[in-house]
Amino acid sequence: MIATYDLGIGTQEATVRVAYRIKQHDAHSDAYGIQQLLDRMEVETDLDRGCFVTTAEGVTEDARALADRNDILIVTTQDLIEWILRTGLRDL
Numbered sequence: 001m002i003a004t005y006d007l008g009i010g011t012q013e014a015t016v017r018v019a020y021r022i023k024q025h026d027a028h029s030d031a032y033g034i035q036q037l038l039d040r041m042e043v044e045t046d047l048d049r050g051c052f053v054t055t056a057e058g059v060t061e062d063a064r065a066l067a068d069r070n071d072i073l074i075v076t077t078q079d080l081i082e083w084i085l086r087t088g089l090r091d092l
Contacts, residue, residue, distance in 0.1 A: 025056040031063040073085045
């Protein structure tokens with residue numbers, strides 16, 4: 001999934017294109033999902049950032065290292081819950 005965000009900085013057009021890889025996993029996600037995201041980003045060279053979202057409680061050390069080396073954001077179920085509670089979406 002690709003999303004484009006308009007940052008609305010001043011009068012200049014500023015957009016960021018983010019590639020998402022979303023996986024439904026139990027326990028931990030491994031480096032395979034991160035590698036899939038990197039492969040996509042290699043083909044679509046106009047992407048600015050990658051984000052790996054998983055329903056797992058975490059990712060393996062190999063997955064974390066691969067993501068860190070390539071500036072990939074990892075979002076787990078717990079991260080998503082904490083973000084929702086922090087931003088006040090619970091009041092919707």
